[in-house]
Amino acid sequence: MSVSDEREELISRITQTQRGLGRLFAQHQSPLFSSNLTMRQLKVILILSTTGSASGQDLAHNLGVGLGTVTGIVDRLVAHGLVGRHEDPHDRRVRRVQLTPAGTKLIEDINNSGVQHYRRIMEHLDTETLRALDRVTRTVRDVAEKLAHEGDA
Numbered sequence: 001m002s003v004s005d006e007r008e009e010l011i012s013r014i015t016q017t018q019r020g021l022g023r024l025f026a027q028h029q030s031p032l033f034s035s036n037l038t039m040r041q042l043k044v045i046l047i048l049s050t051t052g053s054a055s056g057q058d059l060a061h062n063l064g065v066g067l068g069t070v071t072g073i074v075d076r077l078v079a080h081g082l083v084g085r086h087e088d089p090h091d092r093r094v095r096r097v098q099l100t101p102a103g104t105k106l107i108e109d110i111n112n113s114g115v116q117h118y119r120r121i122m123e124h125l126d127t128e129t130l131r132a133l134d135r136v137t138r139t140v141r142d143v144a145e146k147l148a149h150e151g152d153a
Contacts, residue, residue: 028117031109037080040065040073045082045099049107053098055088082106 060070077083082103088094
Protein backbone atom coordinates (compact mmCIF):
# COMPACT_ATOMS: atom_id res chain seq x y z
CA MET A 1 0.00 0.00 0.00
CA SER A 2 1.44 3.36 -0.99
CA VAL A 3 1.74 6.26 1.48
CA SER A 4 -0.96 8.08 -0.46
CA ASP A 5 -3.31 5.08 -0.24
CA GLU A 6 -2.60 4.68 3.46
CA ARG A 7 -3.29 8.37 4.11
CA GLU A 8 -6.58 8.15 2.20
CA GLU A 9 -7.58 5.02 4.16
CA LEU A 10 -6.75 6.70 7.48
CA ILE A 11 -8.69 9.84 6.55
CA SER A 12 -11.66 7.67 5.54
CA ARG A 13 -11.57 5.69 8.81
CA ILE A 14 -11.25 8.83 10.93
CA THR A 15 -14.16 10.44 9.07
CA GLN A 16 -16.33 7.35 9.56
CA THR A 17 -15.43 7.23 13.26
CA GLN A 18 -16.38 10.89 13.66
CA ARG A 19 -19.71 10.25 11.92
CA GLY A 20 -20.33 7.35 14.30
CA LEU A 21 -19.55 9.59 17.27
CA GLY A 22 -21.92 12.20 15.84
CA ARG A 23 -24.70 9.60 15.71
CA LEU A 24 -23.99 8.58 19.31
CA PHE A 25 -23.96 12.21 20.44
CA ALA A 26 -27.27 12.80 18.65
CA GLN A 27 -28.84 10.14 20.89
CA HIS A 28 -27.87 12.25 23.90
CA GLN A 29 -30.78 14.49 24.90
CA SER A 30 -29.40 17.95 24.19
CA PRO A 31 -31.40 21.17 24.54
CA LEU A 32 -30.60 21.58 20.84
CA PHE A 33 -33.06 18.81 19.99
CA SER A 34 -35.79 19.89 22.39
CA SER A 35 -35.75 23.57 21.39
CA ASN A 36 -38.23 23.26 18.48
CA LEU A 37 -36.19 25.76 16.44
CA THR A 38 -35.90 25.52 12.68
CA MET A 39 -32.41 25.31 11.18
CA ARG A 40 -32.58 28.95 10.07
CA GLN A 41 -33.75 30.09 13.51
CA LEU A 42 -30.89 28.17 15.09
CA LYS A 43 -28.43 29.75 12.64
CA VAL A 44 -29.65 33.22 13.65
CA ILE A 45 -29.22 32.35 17.33
CA LEU A 46 -25.69 31.05 16.65
CA ILE A 47 -24.75 34.12 14.59
CA LEU A 48 -25.97 36.42 17.35
CA SER A 49 -24.11 34.41 19.99
CA THR A 50 -20.83 35.15 18.19
CA THR A 51 -21.50 38.69 16.94
CA GLY A 52 -23.48 40.12 19.85
CA SER A 53 -25.98 41.79 17.54
CA ALA A 54 -26.70 42.05 13.84
CA SER A 55 -28.82 44.06 11.46
CA GLY A 56 -31.43 42.41 9.30
CA GLN A 57 -29.15 42.97 6.31
CA ASP A 58 -26.27 41.25 8.12
CA LEU A 59 -28.48 38.26 8.92
CA ALA A 60 -29.86 38.09 5.38
CA HIS A 61 -26.32 38.07 3.99
CA ASN A 62 -25.13 35.38 6.45
CA LEU A 63 -28.15 33.18 5.79
CA GLY A 64 -28.24 33.74 2.04
CA VAL A 65 -31.89 34.80 2.10
CA GLY A 66 -33.90 37.95 1.51
CA LEU A 67 -34.71 40.57 4.11
CA GLY A 68 -38.37 39.51 4.15
CA THR A 69 -37.40 35.98 5.11
CA VAL A 70 -35.17 37.29 7.90
CA THR A 71 -38.02 39.43 9.22
CA GLY A 72 -40.21 36.33 9.57
CA ILE A 73 -37.46 34.32 11.24
CA VAL A 74 -36.71 37.12 13.70
CA ASP A 75 -40.43 37.67 14.40
CA ARG A 76 -40.75 34.02 15.43
CA LEU A 77 -37.63 34.21 17.60
CA VAL A 78 -38.98 37.36 19.26
CA ALA A 79 -42.25 35.48 19.93
CA HIS A 80 -40.21 32.68 21.57
CA GLY A 81 -38.48 35.31 23.73
CA LEU A 82 -35.03 34.37 22.40
CA VAL A 83 -34.13 37.64 20.61
CA GLY A 84 -35.07 41.28 20.80
CA ARG A 85 -34.84 44.22 18.43
CA HIS A 86 -33.41 47.64 19.21
CA GLU A 87 -32.39 50.78 17.40
CA ASP A 88 -28.78 50.98 16.22
CA PRO A 89 -27.10 53.71 18.31
CA HIS A 90 -25.05 54.81 15.28
CA ASP A 91 -27.87 54.83 12.71
CA ARG A 92 -31.44 55.23 13.93
CA ARG A 93 -32.78 53.88 10.62
CA VAL A 94 -31.28 50.46 11.36
CA ARG A 95 -32.85 47.94 13.72
CA ARG A 96 -30.46 45.47 15.33
CA VAL A 97 -31.27 42.03 16.67
CA GLN A 98 -29.63 40.55 19.75
CA LEU A 99 -30.11 37.62 22.07
CA THR A 100 -32.29 38.03 25.13
CA PRO A 101 -31.17 36.42 28.39
CA ALA A 102 -33.32 33.40 27.42
CA GLY A 103 -31.52 33.16 24.05
CA THR A 104 -28.14 33.39 25.74
CA LYS A 105 -29.17 30.70 28.22
CA LEU A 106 -30.29 28.41 25.39
CA ILE A 107 -26.88 28.70 23.69
CA GLU A 108 -25.09 28.12 27.01
CA ASP A 109 -27.28 25.08 27.75
CA ILE A 110 -26.59 23.60 24.30
CA ASN A 111 -22.84 24.17 24.64
CA ASN A 112 -22.67 22.93 28.23
CA SER A 113 -24.67 19.81 27.45
CA GLY A 114 -22.27 18.81 24.68
CA VAL A 115 -19.21 19.52 26.80
CA GLN A 116 -20.58 17.55 29.74
CA HIS A 117 -21.37 14.57 27.51
CA TYR A 118 -17.92 14.67 25.89
CA ARG A 119 -16.24 15.04 29.29
CA ARG A 120 -18.10 11.98 30.60
CA ILE A 121 -16.63 9.97 27.73
CA MET A 122 -13.11 11.32 28.28
CA GLU A 123 -13.24 10.44 32.00
CA HIS A 124 -13.20 6.78 30.89
CA LEU A 125 -9.94 7.17 28.93
CA ASP A 126 -6.53 6.43 30.43
CA THR A 127 -4.02 9.25 30.91
CA GLU A 128 -1.82 8.25 27.96
CA THR A 129 -4.82 8.26 25.62
CA LEU A 130 -5.85 11.69 26.97
CA ARG A 131 -2.32 13.01 26.29
CA ALA A 132 -2.47 11.70 22.72
CA LEU A 133 -5.98 13.12 22.23
CA ASP A 134 -4.82 16.49 23.57
CA ARG A 135 -1.88 16.54 21.16
CA VAL A 136 -4.00 15.51 18.17
CA THR A 137 -6.89 17.90 18.85
CA ARG A 138 -4.47 20.82 19.29
CA THR A 139 -2.81 19.92 16.00
CA VAL A 140 -6.17 19.70 14.20
CA ARG A 141 -7.19 23.07 15.68
CA ASP A 142 -3.91 24.66 14.61
CA VAL A 143 -4.31 23.42 11.02
CA ALA A 144 -7.97 24.59 10.98
CA GLU A 145 -6.89 28.05 12.17
CA LYS A 146 -4.15 28.20 9.54
CA LEU A 147 -6.58 27.24 6.77
CA ALA A 148 -9.14 29.78 8.04
CA HIS A 149 -6.52 32.53 7.94
CA GLU A 150 -5.47 31.50 4.43
CA GLY A 151 -9.11 31.92 3.39
CA ASP A 152 -9.02 35.47 4.77
CA ALA A 153 -5.97 36.36 2.67
